[in-house]
Amino acid sequence: MHTWESITGPGSIDDLVADAHAAGYPDMTARRIHDWIAKGLLGPPRLRTRRRGSDKAEHSADQRRLLLLLLDKRQQVAHLNTLAQVPLALWLWWDGYVSTRQAQRAWVTWVGRGRRSQEVAREGALGLLEQVGHQLATETARARFVRVITELGTGKTLTVRGRAELLDAVRDVMEPESVFAASGLVRALGPAQAPVTVDAVVTRVEALCAALGRTLDGKVDDALLERARAVYRASTADYLAQRGDLAAGAGQLAGLFCEPPLQEQFDQAARQLLFTLGMHLLHRRMRPRP
Structure with a gap:
């Protein structure tokens, strides 16, 4: 079973999908991760550039761990709006885990409508x-x-x-x-x-x-x-x-x-x-x- 402690460094979106599958969540896809980024549940990756061409953008180790936390919490809630509380709490209490840009998106998702x-x-x-x-x-x-x-x-x-x-x-x-x-x-x-x-x-x-x-x-x-x-x-x-x-x-x-x-x-x-x-x-x- 993939665990929080087993993640020690940044990774690409493919690594996030692999993290989810290894943790027992085979329904997680790259498309869903992009959707979660748009909603502020996850933060955007950091682009890496080389002298020639570019590498795949990377998500920090903290964001990889956040994905596992979200997947675990998802079993207890019915709406993604509710799930947005997780990155908001991390941003509210501690520095460095969630950016304000991500928190702002999560905030709009949590407030929701309807x-x-x-x-x-x-x-x-x-x-x-x-x-x-x-x-x-x-x-x-x-x-x-x-x-x-x-x-x-x-x-x-x-x-x-x-x-x-x-x-x-x-x-x-x-x-x-x-x-x-x-x-x-x-x-x-x-x-x-x-x-x-x-x-x-x-x-x-x-x-x-x-x-x-x-x-x-x-x-x-x-x-x-x-x-x-x-x-x-x-x-x-x-x-x-x-x-x-x-x-x-x-x-x-x-x-x-x-x-x-x-x-x-x-x-x-x-x-x-x-x-x-x-x-x-x-x-x-x-x-x-x-």
Whole structure:
């Protein structure tokens, strides 16, 4: 069996096909590898030139290993869009494995459009509802919340009217009128240092809308993506330094601050980058002009 450790140097596209076949994936072809390069799952090869003629372009040893990782992960996912999370995670966490050019292509592939985006957006809406929904929120309020968040999660533009509906939908599930109308209290979940309020949830959704809209408009270039990565790395370092204190004061949301398994970190990397990019765009939008 061909393994990660057995790859020690660069290779041509023929070598990548041979790597896949030796690892037990006979369906991998040169044409499919070219398709994966176009989608950012793999990076483009480096051209080699000689004094006379040219050699076949080479893929780095890291890209050859990435192919084996992708082939293994492909057994667990249904769409290539989901597979794009793998190179994105490598680019987000470490330097040298995946270029920003490749990451930008993988980013567009991951965001995607159509049915897959609808499924992912609904899954995210349900997950958010589970985190912030009050036990006495009505089924009507819950259904409206999921509908609104799902629509925005598939790239719907957030208008002024749409933001008002979003605010109402979030408030109805977080602060049901039957509980909070008379008291006038504001519900805050999680640690005191970073409370999850209605406004905080709305801002999070606004950030996701901003990042999705910019991506679907084809306006997330290499520079913007690299800036989002820098912000992500800095904020992650701060978070890890405070995670213990945050978990101690998080109450029912303490589970959110546990260290997830590596597989889950891979699966969440792109979503975290999407949120970070969105927050960066919102802050830049609100920054006063000189």
